[in-house]
Each structure stands twice: as structure tokens, then as C-alpha cells.
Amino acid sequence: MSAATPLHPDHRAAELRAWWMPFTHNRYFKAAPRIIASAKGAYFTLDDGRRLFDCLSGLWCSPLGHSHPRVVEAVQRQVETLDFAPSFQMGHEGAFTLATRIAALAGRPDDRVFFVNSGSEAVDTALKIAVAYHRQRGDAARTRIIGRERGYHGVGMGGISVGGMVANRKMFASLMIPGVDHLPHTYNPAEMRFSKGQPDWGVHLVEELERLVALHDASTIAAVIVEPMQGSTGVLVPPKGYLKRLREICTKHGILLIFDEVITGFGRLGTPFGADYFDVQPDLTTFAKAVNNATVPLGGVIVRDDIHQAFMTGPEHMIEFFHGYTYSAHPLAVAAAHATLDVMQDEKLIARAAELAPVLERALHTLQGEPHVIDIRNLGLAGAVELAPIAGKPGLRAIQAFENALNQGQMVRFSGEILAVAPPFISTVAEVEGMVEGIRRALRALPA
Numbered sequence: 001m002s003a004a005t006p007l008h009p010d011h012r013a014a015e016l017r018a019w020w021m022p023f024t025h026n027r028y029f030k031a032a033p034r035i036i037a038s039a040k041g042a043y044f045t046l047d048d049g050r051r052l053f054d055c056l057s058g059l060w061c062s063p064l065g066h067s068h069p070r071v072v073e074a075v076q077r078q079v080e081t082l083d084f085a086p087s088f089q090m091g092h093e094g095a096f097t098l099a100t101r102i103a104a105l106a107g108r109p110d111d112r113v114f115f116v117n118s119g120s121e122a123v124d125t126a127l128k129i130a131v132a133y134h135r136q137r138g139d140a141a142r143t144r145i146i147g148r149e150r151g152y153h154g155v156g157m158g159g160i161s162v163g164g165m166v167a168n169r170k171m172f173a174s175l176m177i178p179g180v181d182h183l184p185h186t187y188n189p190a191e192m193r194f195s196k197g198q199p200d201w202g203v204h205l206v207e208e209l210e211r212l213v214a215l216h217d218a219s220t221i222a223a224v225i226v227e228p229m230q231g232s233t234g235v236l237v238p239p240k241g242y243l244k245r246l247r248e249i250c251t252k253h254g255i256l257l258i259f260d261e262v263i264t265g266f267g268r269l270g271t272p273f274g275a276d277y278f279d280v281q282p283d284l285t286t287f288a289k290a291v292n293n294a295t296v297p298l299g300g301v302i303v304r305d306d307i308h309q310a311f312m313t314g315p316e317h318m319i320e321f322f323h324g325y326t327y328s329a330h331p332l333a334v335a336a337a338h339a340t341l342d343v344m345q346d347e348k349l350i351a352r353a354a355e356l357a358p359v360l361e362r363a364l365h366t367l368q369g370e371p372h373v374i375d376i377r378n379l380g381l382a383g384a385v386e387l388a389p390i391a392g393k394p395g396l397r398a399i400q401a402f403e404n405a406l407n408q409g410q411m412v413r414f415s416g417e418i419l420a421v422a423p424p425f426i427s428t429v430a431e432v433e434g435m436v437e438g439i440r441r442a443l444r445a446l447p448a
């Protein structure tokens with residue numbers, strides 16, 4: 001069967017068998033599959049012809065909408081010119097110019113960029129750089145990493161170790177990297193339920209870092225890694241002042257601060273990076289997803305110049321950092337990134353995300369009082385609606401809401417009891433408001 005052959009309904013059971021789908025209820029899905037056939041702009045089309053608004057920009061990764069003609073053209077041109085180039089001991093021009101461009105967009109033009117293929121790889125790369133940096137400086141005891149409860153940093157061994165989502169960790173306890181500790185998460189429904197934007201309550205929770213420093217001693221801690229806004233765990237927004245104070249404590253103790261900006265990078269909060277939104281600069285920034293509108297896998301780490309410089313020792317013919325991937329800076333991914341950044345710039349899409357943010361906030365919070373809604377949170381062009389679980393059947397309520405939303409032409413994301421939305425930056429006001437009305441109808445159609 002060629003890749004383009006549509007699945008015939010009679011053959012589905014057999015044909016759906018082999019693909020073990022990621023982060024999916026495989027048996028439930030395959031009993032009633034939802035097959036995406038195509039995508040254009042802010043809409044997916046299923047193989048049964050249904051058209052769905054892409055409420056989460058793919059998986060937080062396609063802010064331009066799908067198949068933007070300039071991205072398509074750039075990738076087509078690239079595949080004909082240079083389909084692959086090794087990045088070990090060789091290089092291609094687009095990768096150098098893209099690195100320069102990303103550092104400039106981050107407002108850190110002297111910094112360096114290490115390319116990888118996913119958010120998970122970006123995180124593991126950043127952890128390695130942090131630990132190796134201290135060793136390069138003769139501070140080799142600094143190996144400990146501090147993550148945060150409910151953090152999501154992908155599924156590599158480093159990422160699940162510093163991450164704080166129990167389902168992603170509990171199966172793999174023996175594989176965790178040693179010497180990791182966690183800050184508490186900042187979510188307290190009693191104090192912050194239905195907050196709009198950053199909650200007023202909770203800045204004191206960052207002082208837990210001082211407790212961990214007192215426990216482990218700063219001389220053993222290499223880095224702290226946090227998402228500026230915790231996305232995958234359901235849009236947990238940092239309390240006012242939290243990230244600034246986190247920066248102060250890290251600086252005071254010589255601990256590197258890593259912002260995992262895989263979701264917040266490239267405009268989701270209406271600024272180029274989350275660091276700009278919160279006015280707090282980390283030492284290392286991981287990115288992926290929206291950097292090239294997810295057209296071809298690409299991720300990376302932005303590294304402060306002096307951290308990079310610490311590696312530039314020893315004979316010049318020697319490799320300085322023994323790390324990298326076959327597909328680091330893949331030419332197709334790089335071409336897609338240049339085109340994506342061109343479009344973001346020419347169509348002023350980051351400013352557009354900032355304009356749509358209050359539209360989303362206003363609309364989403366009108367869902368307060370709808371059936372089973374126990375919290376609503378939002379920041380930038382991202383929001384979450386948390387539902388009360390069905391007794392004894394955790395997760396089922398959100399699945400039902402998700403399926404009802406599909407019937408309303410809305411493809412939201414569900415995770416646990418939470419519905420998440422982060423519409424494409426190209427969305428119209430009517431589409432954002434229509435998305436929320438679709439969710440409202442989906443909630444009203446839930447069983448009592």
C-alpha cells in the first residue's frame with residue numbers, strides 16, 4: 001500500500017494494527033479512528049470530510065496555520081537544491097544564518113545556537129551543556145539539576161528526570177538520571193482558580209529553591225530548568241514575580257537557569273520568547289515546535305556566549321563538545337525555519353498573537369459556570385479549561401468533551417481532565433470566539 005492510499009473502512013482494523021501511536025489510548029482510538037487527511041490554514045480535514053478548527057496549532061507548533069505557501073515553496077526549493085548535508089565537520093549556509101537570526105530574535109545576538117530535532121533533544125542537550133560547562137570551569141561537583149513538579153520537558157531520559165508529570169516517570173524510575181530534585185509546582189486552585197493571566201498568589205513558592213540549596217549546597221547544583229509557562233500540564237501560569245525571583249536566586253548561587261521555551265518560544269505569549277514577556281533572561285533556552293511551524297522536525301538550544309566560550313579550550317583541531325545528531329540543522333528544517341521567520345516578520349504575526357490574547361482571555365472566561373468547569377487559566381494566546389473528573393473514571397470527562405468538540409468542528413487538546421487551546425496566530429477574532437462557543441456546546445452536551 002502506498003503512503004497516499006486512503007484507508008478503506010473495511011480494512012481499518014488490520015491496517016491500523018502496526019503503528020503503536022505515541023501518547024495515545026491505542027485500543028480506544030483504533031476502535032473508532034480519527035484519521036486526518038489534509039490541512040490548510042487553521043483547519044484540518046478528516047478522511048470523512050469533516051473540517052476541524054485547529055485549536056492547539058497542531059501540538060502548539062503551527063502558529064502560521066498549515067501549508068503556508070511560502071514555507072511550502074522554501075522546502076520544495078531546498079529539497080531540490082540540497083536535501084541533506086552532514087553537520088559533523090561540514091556545514092551549510094542556511095544553518096549559520098538561521099542560528100544568527102534566532103539569537104538576534106531572542107535579543108541575545110552574541111549567543112550561540114545548537115540545533116537538534118525535537119524539544120526532548122533540546123532539553124537533554126541543554127542539561128548536558130549545563131553540567132559540562134561547570135566541569136570545563138573546574139567546578140565538576142556541580143552536577144545536580146533542579147526541575148519542577150508538573151513540568152514537561154519531553155520524553156528523553158534527562159527530560160523525564162527533571163520533568164514532573166508522574167505518568168511519564170513512574171514506569172521508568174530506574175532509568176532516571178541521578179541527582180535531580182524538584183521545586184514545587186505553583187498551582188493552588190483555592191488561591192488562583194479562574195485567574196486571568198498571572199495569578200497574584202504564589203511568589204513565595206520560589207523560595208523553595210533556597211531550601212534545596214540549603215539541603216544540597218549550591219556547589220553541587222548545575223542548573224534549574226523550568227518552562228516559563230507550564231504548557232503541557234495544562235497552562236499553569238507563573239505567579240507574579242516568580243520568575244524574576246528565580247533568576248535572582250540562581251544568579252546568587254552560580255546556578256544556571258534554563259528556560260524550556262519549546263511552547264513559549266516564537267510568539268505564543270505575544271513576544272518573541274517567554275523571556276521577553278516576563279522580562280527575565282535565562283542562561284540557556286530550549287526551543288522547537290514553532291521555530292519552523294513544525295513543517296520538518298527542528299529544535300535547538302540558545303547558549304550564552306561565555307558558556308560556549310568555556311568549551312573553546314584545548315587544541316583547535318579537537319572536537320569541543322561530543323554531542324550532536326545526524327539530522328542536526330537538517331537543510332529542509334532550516335529552510336522551513338527561515339521561511340517561517342520571514343512570514344512571522346512580514347505578516348507581524350507575533351504582534352497578532354498579542355492582539356488575539358485578550359480576545360481569547362475574554363471569550364474563554366465566559367465558560368465559567370458551564371457544566372463541570374472547575375477552573376479556567378490563560379496567558380498569551382494559550383488557555384486551559386479544567387473539568388471535574390467523573391468519579392472512578394479519571395480522564396474520561398475530558399475525552400467526552402474532546403469528542404463533543406470534534407462534533408462542533410473544534411479540535412481541542414485534552415490531557416488528564418484539562419482541555420487546552422492555543423489557536424494559530426493567523427486566526428480571526430471570529431474563529432477564536434467560535435472556538436470557545438464550540439467548546440461551550442461540547443460542555444453542555446456532556447452527561448450530567
Ligand SMILES: Cc1ncc(COP(=O)(O)O)c(C=O)c1O
Nearest residue numbers: 118119120152153154260262263
Ligand atoms: C516545554 C516542552 N519541552 C519539551 C517538549 C518535548 O518536545 P518534543 O515532543 O518535540 O520532543 C515539549 C513538548 O510538548 C514541551 O512542551
